[in-house]
Amino acid sequence: MSQTLPGTIPASLFEACADSIAETARELAALGWTPATSSNFSMRVDADHAAITVSGRHKGRLGREDIMLIDLDGHAVGTDARPSAETALHTQIYRRWPHMGAVLHTHSRTQSVASRLFASDGVIRLQGWELQKAITGYLTHESTLEIPVFPNTQHMPDLVAQVDAWLDAGKPLHAYLIDGHGIYTWGRDMAETQRHLEALEFLLGCELDLRKLRAS
Amino acid sequence: MSQTLPGTIPASLFEACADSIAETARELAALGWTPATSSNFSMRVDADHAAITVSGRHKGRLGREDIMLIDLDGHAVGTDARPSAETALHTQIYRRWPHMGAVLHTHSRTQSVASRLFASDGVIRLQGWELQKAITGYLTHESTLEIPVFPNTQHMPDLVAQVDAWLDAGKPLHAYLIDGHGIYTWGRDMAETQRHLEALEFLLGCELDLRKLRAS
């Protein structure tokens, strides 16, 4: 892939973002959360651009050539590469929140199963777990953390509209699941976003385990 | 093992296939999908030959000497080594589909358990999972992916006949399970085949988890 950068973006800035995405992707792939070339990752480069994974690559073996520049309408910038089909879900976050710096979408078995199980409720409510405090803004296990589960669709504008509707209703949102699919979460930088993702995977896994055991 | 190649097959071609098989095998062994020297792997070399794992080796430690050449009737070519007992299931794929380039057979706990659970149905039907799209030809989670489960037998021609019967009935086939045993899947090249295998393992695992949880 050949990537030509706009004059306002130094190569070192783009490369730092690409390297951060690739390193995070390797860690998440090693955990088994990106099966069969699924999942996509992005990082804000400046007010108007983000770096995002090129569609269809193995997430455990990303190099700089697997990361491309897009504008916040999701168009490729300075490259013929095709960004992930779900790019619009990344740019939506960057457009709505200027302080958000990274978006991670993964596809673990726990995430996929939880999304199916709670799809008819449309939401998963987490309460009583100390690790809720790993989500920025949550100060106690006594809070309730709501994760919406949106219906899956191959038509991205419908998903974008569902996320907008949730936010326009004034409800807090730190992550969402798509039914049968996976999770989206974000944060101010890659470290915070990765912490959110680890916490959410852990909390969903605990909820599923507890549900199996309480039925026993 | 000593391997003499026909004049039409350059050593570099055979070695590239052998190395690809060995590398894939190491990855699958590390995932625990090849317990106790089980599983076998092959790759098409040309229109009339394939490279396949020698019987009974530890799949995490394969070298070139653990891969042998066969013709598409399953006979050893240029070697005294014994190919896998299930060679006929590999050559069947290469004979029916000239564009198929690799076959992977593994033996994960998820695959074995799913095969037992769905053996009486004779088929597993997967619906509503985004990752179905990782199987070539599937464009939406709204499709149905059918994986037949054939009865196990130590008599390979019976298994070959079951696969032929399914295909002769005009049904699509991207993979099949054998009861109490494991999975077979294939693709145009090793990367596509490995993507299929990862997706199928993931989907079977999700189905089993969901079944446990829905009973709760």
Add this chain to the structure above:
Amino acid sequence: MSQTLPGTIPASLFEACADSIAETARELAALGWTPATSSNFSMRVDADHAAITVSGRHKGRLGREDIMLIDLDGHAVGTDARPSAETALHTQIYRRWPHMGAVLHTHSRTQSVASRLFASDGVIRLQGWELQKAITGYLTHESTLEIPVFPNTQHMPDLVAQVDAWLDAGKPLHAYLIDGHGIYTWGRDMAETQRHLEALEFLLGCELDLRKLRAS
């Protein structure tokens, strides 16, 4: 982080403790027991001081600069760094038992789920497992190992009081769970403490599995 040591503590002693904590933390992080910067670890330095993890760091990547000195009232010594919020639970152990040399607090999925499941009982009773013998003082699987489960609170003195009450009642205590949270365990040195933690994680996992299976 800048750490100034009291004259009575040689740098080599503090560094040996810090390195032991960091190495143990890497092993526990690799097991997935410290998700999302959770968990904290400490080691006694002398009669009046301990080394403890600085709050909020990724436990798989600790260096010496992520470990700080505290006195046994939990105050930072010779540094501006902030110790873990749960420091009081570590110093309580060192104050009550002069021969205890290390405290580990982790946050595995098994520990968190077990704590929720047994919270209403207030205790988990382990019987009939050979691995109970890995806890110092237990010589046979015929003994009963009791692990209390205390209610969670963000107010540390309440937790300290609960632990004190258990001990003041004369009951043996080698570890405790906090509801929705994780486990605390300790020992004479880091090796014994790590052995206790591994054994407890194993035993809790076995209990949960057996409960799922016996309900089947």
Add this chain to the structure above:
Amino acid sequence: MSQTLPGTIPASLFEACADSIAETARELAALGWTPATSSNFSMRVDADHAAITVSGRHKGRLGREDIMLIDLDGHAVGTDARPSAETALHTQIYRRWPHMGAVLHTHSRTQSVASRLFASDGVIRLQGWELQKAITGYLTHESTLEIPVFPNTQHMPDLVAQVDAWLDAGKPLHAYLIDGHGIYTWGRDMAETQRHLEALEFLLGCELDLRKLRAS
């Protein structure tokens, strides 16, 4: 540890056995089958001696100094080290079967849970799994593989007597479980024994999974 060898045993022979035990132990420890310094491993050195793990060491970090020589009555030879408490269960195998060359005893969660679940039956019967063929002498999935589950005791002669009683009744034996404890298996050499262990862990795991799912 200082090990003095009898004149009939070359250092290179003992060292080869010790290295083989240590390497196998590292692999099994990495799988989590040897929690909290549990498990023990041995290898026949000659007609009258075996090499066995010294009691209480961390099985992921064994060196030659953690392996000692014993005679087939279980007495230390040429060393003051203390062999594993369960040495009598190893020497029993070597005494009864001159062609057996290695014994592995591990302690995985699956093994421990299965032993508790089937303790009242006294036996686990495995049928219909292709991987039964990984046990030497089993040629088809249609066979039945019986694994006895003996009551646990801290008195080794009682366990030895239970194993003898099973064998004296003329029943085949390739492995046994001890209730709440773990598994023992053996083979002609280390590779065969490790293959048996991997197959048994896999089969027990499949049985437990299937039991959970069939109850759903």
